[in-house]
Amino acid sequence: MSTESATAAKTAQSSARPARKPRVQRLLEVVGTEQLTAHMIRVVLGGEQFGDIEFKSDTDQYIKLLFADPALGLTRPYDLDALREQLEPGQMPVTRTYTIRHIDWENQQIWVDFVIHGDEGIAGPWAANAQPGDTISFFGPGSGYAPRPEADFHLIAGDESALPAIAAAVESLGSQARGVVVVEVRDSSHEVPFAAPEGVEVTWLHRGEFTPESAKLAQHLQTVQIPEGDVQVFIHGEREQMKLIRRLLVTERGLDRKGMSLSAYWAYGRREDAFQAEKRLPIGKIDPE
Numbered sequence: 001m002s003t004e005s006a007t008a009a010k011t012a013q014s015s016a017r018p019a020r021k022p023r024v025q026r027l028l029e030v031v032g033t034e035q036l037t038a039h040m041i042r043v044v045l046g047g048e049q050f051g052d053i054e055f056k057s058d059t060d061q062y063i064k065l066l067f068a069d070p071a072l073g074l075t076r077p078y079d080l081d082a083l084r085e086q087l088e089p090g091q092m093p094v095t096r097t098y099t100i101r102h103i104d105w106e107n108q109q110i111w112v113d114f115v116i117h118g119d120e121g122i123a124g125p126w127a128a129n130a131q132p133g134d135t136i137s138f139f140g141p142g143s144g145y146a147p148r149p150e151a152d153f154h155l156i157a158g159d160e161s162a163l164p165a166i167a168a169a170v171e172s173l174g175s176q177a178r179g180v181v182v183v184e185v186r187d188s189s190h191e192v193p194f195a196a197p198e199g200v201e202v203t204w205l206h207r208g209e210f211t212p213e214s215a216k217l218a219q220h221l222q223t224v225q226i227p228e229g230d231v232q233v234f235i236h237g238e239r240e241q242m243k244l245i246r247r248l249l250v251t252e253r254g255l256d257r258k259g260m261s262l263s264a265y266w267a268y269g270r271r272e273d274a275f276q277a278e279k280r281l282p283i284g285k286i287d288p289e
Contacts, residue, residue: 023139025066025077026053030134031109033127037190039116040160041127042101045136046109058143059168060234060261061100063112065138067122068093077137096123096272100141101164113164113192121272145234145261147173152229154179154200157245159210159217159237160190161265167194169234170202180224184217184237186210210238212268218244231255239264239275242286262286 028045035041055061068074069091074083078093101111114127126136147154147169154177158166163183170181177197184205185191196202205216218241233255235245242264249255249262263286267275278284 025137027077027137030130030132032132033130036192040113041116042111042113043127043130044109044111050108056143058146059172060145060165061141061143062097063138063140064095064097066093066095076135099165115160148232149174151232153227153231155233157182157235159184162236170194170196173197215241217241233260235262236265239267246286
């Protein structure tokens, strides 16, 4: 094929692809906050743009919150194209992904729960200091999971980082649903209760401070009895725990990986930016190559 023909072919292929829908940055303001536990705070967001948000039907609806260095004095919503021309790469706003815990349709508000580790990180300190009238901008929501009503059994698990998504999923289950829910937290004071159908067993694991040695989620799941039939899985949390759980469920138990919602929300010993960068590397992948 000649160079001209090859170029024409690539152009035709590119033209045939559907145009990617541009990401729209939404802006909401803080309505109020609620201290759920010593290390978890709920931020209630609302505002005029609530009606413009394209919510999904899934329970695991996540938004990508945007944060910039306050010292730069940037105004939300951020004009990212313009900022790329003005700022160094390290000064650009960064995103942090959070699950919408609840959509309050009557009051046109959303709840977002944040795990707080003192002054560590970006999103946690913002939530801890959020005041009514503060604004936040974000992309989304995206989604990828909702409990299937026809599933015979639901296996839902995770640590604190997945607690909002777990609670939203369990509360959406039908009254006849059957399953097991396992949530690992530091201790009983870090539990945030949620309603579950009678046929769904909820277990809280207390591990103390998280370390690879103190983590209990993967070990506990080895004892869970999983029946035959259509089993739907939703498990999220620390990366190395997810690798162990993937091996347990897929390699040892023989569950179908396809359709299984199993991924890492964070990695022990890694800051958010490093964790995100490693997703493209072998160390950051839950499934073996």
